[in-house]
Amino acid sequence: MKRKTHILQYFLFSALLLAIMLGCSMLGAVRFGWQEMWQSPIFLNLRLPRIVLSVLVGAALSVCGAAYQSIFRNPLTDPYVLGISSGASLGAAIAILLGLEAYLLGIGACALATGLLTIVVIYRIASIGNRMHTTTLLLTGVCLTFLISAIISFLMVLNHDKMDSIIFWTMGSFASATWRDVVIVAPVVLVGIGVVLYYCRDLNLLLVGSETAKSLGVEVERVKKVLLLVTTLMVAFCVSTCGVIGFVGLVVPHCIRLICGPDNRRIIPYSIIFGGLFLLLCDTLARTVLRPAELPVGSLTALVGAPLFIYLLYRNKKGY
Amino acid sequence: MITLRDLSCSYGDRIVLSHLDTQFEEGGFYAIMGANGCGKTTLLRLVAGLLAPQQGTVLLDGTNVLQFSARQLAQRMAFVRQHPQTDFEFSAFETVLMGRNPYQHHLQNESEADWQIVEQCMKHTNTWHLRFAKPNEMSGGELQRVMIARALAQQTPILLLDEPVSNLDISHQFEILDLLRQINREQHKTVLLVIHDLNMAWQYCDRLLLLHQGGIQYQGPTHEGLTLDNISTVFGVTANLQGDTICLSPRH
Numbered sequence A: 001m002k003r004k005t006h007i008l009q010y011f012l013f014s015a016l017l018l019a020i021m022l023g024c025s026m027l028g029a030v031r032f033g034w035q036e037m038w039q040s041p042i043f044l045n046l047r048l049p050r051i052v053l054s055v056l057v058g059a060a061l062s063v064c065g066a067a068y069q070s071i072f073r074n075p076l077t078d079p080y081v082l083g084i085s086s087g088a089s090l091g092a093a094i095a096i097l098l099g100l101e102a103y104l105l106g107i108g109a110c111a112l113a114t115g116l117l118t119i120v121v122i123y124r125i126a127s128i129g130n131r132m133h134t135t136t137l138l139l140t141g142v143c144l145t146f147l148i149s150a151i152i153s154f155l156m157v158l159n160h161d162k163m164d165s166i167i168f169w170t171m172g173s174f175a176s177a178t179w180r181d182v183v184i185v186a187p188v189v190l191v192g193i194g195v196v197l198y199y200c201r202d203l204n205l206l207l208v209g210s211e212t213a214k215s216l217g218v219e220v221e222r223v224k225k226v227l228l229l230v231t232t233l234m235v236a237f238c239v240s241t242c243g244v245i246g247f248v249g250l251v252v253p254h255c256i257r258l259i260c261g262p263d264n265r266r267i268i269p270y271s272i273i274f275g276g277l278f279l280l281l282c283d284t285l286a287r288t289v290l291r292p293a294e295l296p297v298g299s300l301t302a303l304v305g306a307p308l309f310i311y312l313l314y315r316n317k318k319g320y
Numbered sequence B: 001m002i003t004l005r006d007l008s009c010s011y012g013d014r015i016v017l018s019h020l021d022t023q024f025e026e027g028g029f030y031a032i033m034g035a036n037g038c039g040k041t042t043l044l045r046l047v048a049g050l051l052a053p054q055q056g057t058v059l060l061d062g063t064n065v066l067q068f069s070a071r072q073l074a075q076r077m078a079f080v081r082q083h084p085q086t087d088f089e090f091s092a093f094e095t096v097l098m099g100r101n102p103y104q105h106h107l108q109n110e111s112e113a114d115w116q117i118v119e120q121c122m123k124h125t126n127t128w129h130l131r132f133a134k135p136n137e138m139s140g141g142e143l144q145r146v147m148i149a150r151a152l153a154q155q156t157p158i159l160l161l162d163e164p165v166s167n168l169d170i171s172h173q174f175e176i177l178d179l180l181r182q183i184n185r186e187q188h189k190t191v192l193l194v195i196h197d198l199n200m201a202w203q204y205c206d207r208l209l210l211l212h213q214g215g216i217q218y219q220g221p222t223h224e225g226l227t228l229d230n231i232s233t234v235f236g237v238t239a240n241l242q243g244d245t246i247c248l249s250p251r252h
Helices: A002-026 A041-071 A084-097 A106-126 A134-158 A160-171 A179-198 A200-207 A210-215 A220-242 A248-260 A264-288 A297-315 B040-047 B070-076 B092-103 B112-124 B140-153 B170-187 B198-204 B228-235
Strands: B002-011 B014-024 B029-033 B055-060 B077-080 B158-162 B190-194 B207-212 B215-221 B237-242 B245-250
Touching (some): A179 A220, A200 A264, A200 B092, B029 B170, B040 B158, B092 B140, B215 B228
Parallel strands (some): B077 B158
Antiparallel strands (some): B002 B014
């Protein structure tokens, strides 16, 4: 009975998301009527892939954030704060310099490699002792971000001609989204979300502590490795198409947790829906507020996300 | 049956257990005792398969515990930690429900039967009235009882408990130990209990494993093992027997 209510809620909220996607697609620098919309190449080839991509990336980043928060047992982690997004952007920059843009998975594969390297460093540090202090974890993420942005700046100075396209990756934007990006990102995100959903219950048990989780039947090391690999894969492919977008994975799961409690079997499905919705709305704002000019969507998510997060932190000081 | 064979464990240079050989029979009620830092918790963690020994093996019904999957082990042994972690927001009911995890598949939800088992275990441990409470709303003793309820919900033939009554007041100590003994007698579960209180061990536990300086000082029936000599050697205190009660005083 209870489960049926939840499924009904997911269904209703998904329908709401679809309706809002449709509504947002009608907004923009060029406006269409309902009829001409479906014939316009601007709508079909520019706006629609952009909207689909923003929902996919928003869902992926939120789910990754929720997963990291359980794995690291820390509500303040997300792909951006941990430096994984920056790590992946380094790979993207290297791929551009090597001229791998032409290959379908070229940027994604490079972003994955450096993203994985970043998560290995963080996981190694996090595994020292039973639990990592929030400050150490956050500072490690901040330091890695600094280090990576230094390397990227260095790469940019050495390669003036490609500076523009590298800057794009460090800022985060959906302006150049195409169906090709959607085709690259969608399978990774959908499979990745499926895997995280499969391990929802294990994520709950990880929250109670690794040793307890193991004595309750969770193959802790294997589950952590699979989830870190899958989430990093999602982050890398998101970053490879739209650059670094922060705070989505931090704010969305946190708000959901405040409303429906700590159970990941609720948090993950709602993160998919509301993560997609959040980034869709941010991107719509980014492209409509100053039209025809655009704001970088990453700065908008930070503008919305950071103060909200500080407020939540203040209201809910006890953490989890 | 749990068999320890030539079991050794150390943390860095510090040897905690060396060359332990012993057996825990099915249906036994064992007290594991010894001074602080003598390896009682380490021993329990080795038995639970949470720690790999440097040398030797722990055999559960003839199979090395490290060869079982986490799920298989969780269906055979439940482990109650000495200091339960409290930095999460699950209610007591949800916490106890986690004890049913070893019996559920990944995408399966808890069944009506699981809910009933949880209710029964919480009523047994006198925690049913706390079912909506979060860890930070419970006292240390209440939390300890919730953790014991979770271990019972696992419905395992073996219970490993690391000082389960150390946080409880005297009446709850009796209550929990009575409950454990009742489960031991009626359901023939094997209970391994790390306990500090000599009188409680004397009163409740049939068998005793007394650890001293990484080795076994005594193993056998509790009543024969809790001799004044043994107590004096292991704990470094002077012990007197007054009636049925062991009286201790510091050694000068």
